[in-house]
Amino acid sequence: MKRNSRLSLALHTLSHMAGEPDRMRTSTDIADHAGTNPVVVRRVLGKLREAGLLTSEKGHAGGWRLARKPQDISMADVYLALDERLVASDEISAAPACSIEHALHKRVSGVLEEIEQSLVKKLGETSIAEVRGA
Amino acid sequence: MKRNSRLSLALHTLSHMAGEPDRMRTSTDIADHAGTNPVVVRRVLGKLREAGLLTSEKGHAGGWRLARKPQDISMADVYLALDERLVASDEISAAPACSIEHALHKRVSGVLEEIEQSLVKKLGETSIAEVRGA
């Protein structure tokens, strides 16, 4: 188990799906391949479904499939769907007691926000269809 | 207690020190101001000492002081001294079993490394003496 494996799991799974977009995959299949648990897979892919990247079907022949063409799903789409915020944090800073702390927080979070944006931009340059081609 | 408060603690403390560079501060003073524990302070500031940003003195009139002029210590110096790597991770990825995972990891860590660099660059633009002036 590692920290922040959700993004890895999501990207890994979608990259595979990009190869065979029509194939339906079950949570169990995906979990086995990724070395994790079906419930974890459903948790992660559920967020991608909410974001419109995937569709899921219940019942006997159910499973997961891409909701769009692989070329139309960028790594940024995946990242944003998971609410990751790898760099910046959304924490509501509890009333900075001292003015220096306040100024510091403002400046640091400004920098982190810029970096967060450029991360999204960079991730937006690659679609999940392009991942395999190193 | 919050995640990754070490950088906050370090920057906050050094920003204060930048205002009165000659004043000697004890771990206990600093901990009280920051709302934490003297040992935690020594752990964090110890890394800054290793990096040559601070000096410490033992004994009766001991404590902590800047080792350089405040103008000559950037936020990047502090960040790097702590080995933070907020964006990229140093994890040795345990032999990716599948080729897609391999390609993915290569691409993602490439992006993260670039972003990490630009974070350091951005942090390098501000010295701890400049923090107070929002």
Next chain:
DNA sequence: CCATACGTAACTTTTATAGTTGCATTAGTC
């Protein structure tokens, strides 16, 4: 009607970090 899938809630396990305690060492002060 039954097998198989997702959806979700509740709980347990794991891991990183902060926090704490205790003690050795060092250095001023009386």
Next chain:
DNA sequence: GACTAATGCAACTATAAAAGTTACGTATGG
């Protein structure tokens, strides 16, 4: 020289976030 007050460090505990697990409800194709 004894005393006091500081850092240095090791070992332990506490907390919180994330992953993993179990259990069960719901839907659906055969």
